[in-house]
Amino acid sequence: MRQTLNEGQQVLTTLLKEMGEEVTRILQGSMKALYSLDRTQAEYWISEDQKVNDYERQVDDECVLLIATQQPVAKDLRKIISAMKISTDLERMADLAIDIAKIVRRIEGPLCKPLIDIPCMAEEALKMMNQGLEAYSREDMVLAQNLAELDDAVDHLYNQVVRDLLIIMTQEPNNLDQGMHLTFVARYLERIADHATNIGENVIYIATAERKDLNS
Amino acid sequence: MGQSLSIRQLEAWYGTNQTLKGINMEIAANQVTAIIGPSGCGKSTFVRCINRMHETLPGSKVKGEIILNGESIYGQDPVSLRKTVGMVFQKPNPFPSMTIFENVVAGVKLNGMRNRQNLQTIAEKSLRMAALWDEVKDRLNYSGMSLSGGQQQRLCIARALAVEPSVLLMDEPASALDPIATMRIEELVGQLKSEYTIVIVTHNMQQAARIADTTAFFLNGELVEHGPTSEIFTNPRDKRTEDYITGRFG
Numbered sequence: 001m002r003q004t005l006n007e008g009q010q011v012l013t014t015l016l017k018e019m020g021e022e023v024t025r026i027l028q029g030s031m032k033a034l035y036s037l038d039r040t041q042a043e044y045w046i047s048e049d050q051k052v053n054d055y056e057r058q059v060d061d062e063c064v065l066l067i068a069t070q071q072p073v074a075k076d077l078r079k080i081i082s083a084m085k086i087s088t089d090l091e092r093m094a095d096l097a098i099d100i101a102k103i104v105r106r107i108e109g110p111l112c113k114p115l116i117d118i119p120c121m122a123e124e125a126l127k128m129m130n131q132g133l134e135a136y137s138r139e140d141m142v143l144a145q146n147l148a149e150l151d152d153a154v155d156h157l158y159n160q161v162v163r164d165l166l167i168i169m170t171q172e173p174n175n176l177d178q179g180m181h182l183t184f185v186a187r188y189l190e191r192i193a194d195h196a197t198n199i200g201e202n203v204i205y206i207a208t209a210e211r212k213d214l215n216s
Numbered sequence: 217m218g219q220s221l222s223i224r225q226l227e228a229w230y231g232t233n234q235t236l237k238g239i240n241m242e243i244a245a246n247q248v249t250a251i252i253g254p255s256g257c258g259k260s261t262f263v264r265c266i267n268r269m270h271e272t273l274p275g276s277k278v279k280g281e282i283i284l285n286g287e288s289i290y291g292q293d294p295v296s297l298r299k300t301v302g303m304v305f306q307k308p309n310p311f312p313s314m315t316i317f318e319n320v321v322a323g324v325k326l327n328g329m330r331n332r333q334n335l336q337t338i339a340e341k342s343l344r345m346a347a348l349w350d351e352v353k354d355r356l357n358y359s360g361m362s363l364s365g366g367q368q369q370r371l372c373i374a375r376a377l378a379v380e381p382s383v384l385l386m387d388e389p390a391s392a393l394d395p396i397a398t399m400r401i402e403e404l405v406g407q408l409k410s411e412y413t414i415v416i417v418t419h420n421m422q423q424a425a426r427i428a429d430t431t432a433f434f435l436n437g438e439l440v441e442h443g444p445t446s447e448i449f450t451n452p453r454d455k456r457t458e459d460y461i462t463g464r465f466g
Binding site for chain 1: 399403406422426427445449450
């Protein structure tokens with residue numbers, strides 16, 4: 001029953017998965033550019049923004065078409081509305097990843113500290129995004145709810161990074177500029193993780209019709 | 217395979233009342249074309265012109281041209297035309313005195329087919345295409361009237377398919393059915409379009425949106441807009457279409 005609607009929902013799941021892969025590529029690329037302070041690489045990832053924007057538009061168009069022609073209700077409707085919101089979250093994640101690449105443009109090397117927690121944050125944030133998309137695809141409440149714990153871990157890393165950078169900046173004022181940039185990188189990664197928890201919130205909304213805040 | 221239709225300057229009257237006012241429209245083969253519009257807009261008259269049923273009414277008149285696969289339908293014998301252009305009506309109308317089997321093969325028998333083996337093959341094939349075979353295969357000798365409304369409508373679709381038409385006209389085929397039976401008919405339409413050209417009249421806009429490849433909006437006997445369903449229901453070109461599909465009038 002409802003073959004067209006089911007197929008449309010499958011298209012949305014596939015588009016969001018591909019969009020997530022694009023975000024992963026851009027964030028991993030931007031982080032590599034940061035580790036090596038490679039401005040050429042950074043410029044390349046900045047130029048990749050349009051692909052994710054195109055995916056967001058495709059998801060929007062598919063959702064509009066399904067709402068206009070298939071009259072989804074109840075869980076079907078929530079799933080389509082949520083796909084639109086998740087695509088917005090993914091697009092924001094890509095923007096933040098590109099903001100990191102833009103910071104590479106401005107950092108004068110060498111790095112004032114070895115990057116340990118920041119790469120961990122990037123890895124965790126991507127893990128969260130993929131877990132959120134998996135939860136959406138399987139409508140898995142447990143995976144979705146678990147994002148709250150993962151987000152706490154990223155928040156903890158963020159606080160740790162900020163504390164470390166504050167110490168470095170206060171001890172050596174020459175590091176102030178770079179310290180500020182790295183603080184922003186950490187902030188962007190923390191925001192990416194927040195967007196990943198939003199995906200989980202949408203999965204919970206799809207399954208229960210209830211709004212739950214996983215960022216609290 | 218389905219055949220394409222080209223409608224040119226089609227006009228139709230009931231007595232002095234003109235119900236179609238110069239319709240020009242292309243209907244692609246193997247697509248589902250939905251005709252929507254408020255009551256009295258001419259949508260049923262339009263499909264009744266395609267198999268020349270309209271002109272059978274006393275006082276009715278038709279002008280214009282309908283080309284089916286390159287040939288005018290007005291140059292053809294109406295009875296043989298109706299073998300190529302089948303029709304399913306709003307209310308399921310199985311022949312009450314006939315069994316399920318007899319209902320399905322009524323048309324082909326009328327065309328002279330008598331071989332029992334062939335009739336059985338045709339009945340099974342048609343019932344399978346109409347997604348009814350599994351539900352009736354063990355009771356083909358029961359009366360057609362013993363079926364539910366939704367099953368009766370699929371029986372009528374099987375009867376229409378048995379004569380192997382290229383075009384299937386459906387005049388509000390699900391309006392007398394419950395939502396589940398309606399959904400089955402809609403799914404069936406989606407499956408049948410690979411073999412047939414389907415023109416479906418519906419006053420249910422949502423149904424048109426769900427199943428049609430293209431949608432035509434009729435108003436006061438005129439074709440206001442015809443285009444891909446995805447565009448008609450998201451970004452219609454004509455303000456009247458938008459007002460109708462958004463429930464502003466009609």
